Amino acid sequence: MELRGVRKSYGAFKVPEDISLSVYPGELIIIRGRSGVGKTILLNIMGLIDRPDKGRTLFDGVDVTNLEGIPSTKTHKNPLPQKLLTTLES
Numbered sequence: 376m377e378l379r380g381v382r383k384s385y386g387a388f389k390v391p392e393d394i395s396l397s398v399y400p401g402e403l404i405i406i407r408g409r410s411g412v413g414k415t416i417l418l419n420i421m422g423l424i425d426r427p428d429k430g431r432t433l434f435d436g437v438d439v440t441n442l443e444g445i446p447s448t449k450t451h452k453n454p455l456p457q458k459l460l461t462t463l464e465s
């Protein structure tokens with residue numbers, strides 16, 4: 376999965392810089408930063424729970440930035456209904 380030049384803001388809050396990164400199958404990455412810097416926003420964009428204001432999200436080379444079904448970005452926390460799985464099943 377890949378992020379290209381992703382930007383996001385909520386009111387006065389802005390993710391501090393454009394984010395570009397690639398994560399390959401089997402790779403483990405760590406996202407670090409002080410509380411409130413935007414880590415969860417980034418994870419939500421990577422997990423297609425949220426949309427960036429600017430930039431693209433690609434999965435397996437396919438642009439999935441505006442995939443239908445992603446909730447509006449202006450509401451707080453949008454849980455997606457899904458079957459409960461154990462960590463291993465997931």
Ligand SMILES: Nc1ncnc2c1ncn2[C@@H]1O[C@H](COP(=O)(O)OP(=O)(O)OP(=O)(O)O)[C@@H](O)[C@H]1O
Nearest residue numbers: 385388409410411412413414415416417450451452
């Ligand atoms: N869906 C949303 N609607 C409105 N504001 C939001 C939303 N998501 C995040 N924010 C705001 O964006 C800012 C960054 O939030 P985020 O949760 O990404 O930080 P974080 O780095 O994950 O912090 P922590 O380490 O405390 O988990 C916060 O001020 C938060 O209130």
Ligand SMILES: [Mg+2]
Nearest residue numbers: 411414415416
């Ligand atoms: Mg968080």
